[in-house]
Amino acid sequence: MGRGELGRSEVERYKLLMDSCVSNIQRKIIGKSREIQLILATLFSQGHVLLEGVPGTAKTLLAKTLAVTLGLDFKRIQATPDLLPSDILGVNIYDPATGGFMFRKGPVFTNILLFDEVNRAPPKTQAALLEAMQERQVTVEGVTYRLPEPFLVIATMNPVETEGTFPLPEAQVDRFLARIVIGYPSIEETVEMLKKYDDISVLDDLKPVLDRNTVIELTGLSKKIYVDENVLKYIAGIVEATRRHPMVKLGASPRGAIALLLLSRSLALIHGRSYVTPDDVKQVAHAALSHRVILRSEARLSKLTPESIIDEVLDKVEPP
CATH class of the missing domain: 1.10.8.80 (Magnesium chelatase subunit I, C-Terminal domain)
Known part of the structure; x- marks a missing residue:
């Protein structure tokens, strides 16, 4: 592929930004630098992440901390067996004031969407989410709506519990650019987590390091x-x-x-x-x-x- 167009000083500047991002996230997430970098790489590659790990390994906290650090909008969906596609994408509702219908956007209209326990959603709802991931748009009753940029889905799966789940077919799993396994912390990391629990359990003191425009810029730079x-x-x-x-x-x-x-x-x-x-x-x-x-x-x-x-x-x- 063609020779990169990035200068040394430019690359070094972005490395400092990336180091700041990882450090900011690690204020709340103990360790996990490799996993954090892989999620950032997936975002800059315009892909989506399948996050696997047993309950209690900070998957939700990681997604929230990432969104705050990058200055992006964040929404979360808890998958259940009765979850409908319209619960994700949105629905047309009647507006008495105008006598017509208006589209109420679903939670998929965000920058970072955490879809918790994706395998608990029924196949039809899983398919609706994967279509939105692939096309970066949703179509409701013949009208197409573009999703915001950047757009990253972090779907989690619990590898232990299988009762009441709808396993994703291999062809659908293949749609995720990356699969990242979140393992247990080491003894040292667990001790550090216990020491800092009161601090890491709240995000109020966390400030953005990047903003939406910079994230989009980094996405373009990765192609160079x-x-x-x-x-x-x-x-x-x-x-x-x-x-x-x-x-x-x-x-x-x-x-x-x-x-x-x-x-x-x-x-x-x-x-x-x-x-x-x-x-x-x-x-x-x-x-x-x-x-x-x-x-x-x-x-x-x-x-x-x-x-x-x-x-x-x-x-x-x-x-x-």
Whole structure:
């Protein structure tokens, strides 16, 4: 891809902004710098995040803190089995004053939408959300409404509870640019969280570091990050290797290769570089590919995971 147009001083300035963003978020979120950077990279890549983790790992707090730090609007939806598409998108209501109908926008009309426990929503509602994510617009009774920019969906899933859920089909999961697993904190991080609990449990003292226009500017700048052809071949080789692995039933789709490209470009920008390195690709590989690799039944019996398969692939494919 073409040589990046970003100057050194410009890149360094944005790195300082990114460092300030991560530091501001970590005032409320102990640790998790890798996960924070991946979510920011997804936002600047104009994608969406599937956030997985057991209850109580600060997924909601992370989304709220991110929105405040970036100076963006935030809304939250708690998925339930009776949730309707209109509860997300909006609905036309009768206006007695005019004798006509007016469109009342749903919570999807925001910058950062947290969709809690997306697998508890019925398939029809899941499909309505994914259409809005893909098209960045909603159509109600023949009228199309554009969603605001930037627009990021952070959908959470609880990997433990399956009762009363509607699992997302693989083709729909593939629509998420990144899948990020939020694990338990370390002992040291837990102690730090307990010490600061009274401070981190409220967001009133948190101030924005960026604003909407700067976020949009960063989204455009990520497209100027230089990607050498050898790095592109490296990305293609990783994706192809997932398809050839003997324990993989379905390897990463072409969308997986695009996810590797977009996330590695944005991560390079966050790290203060105008070009992508093989290490950038490795750092985003799990987030870009783990939900796009479907294992054979014998792989599960051997206790293999998509992450372990990706690690094998990264060890096998030679970086440039």
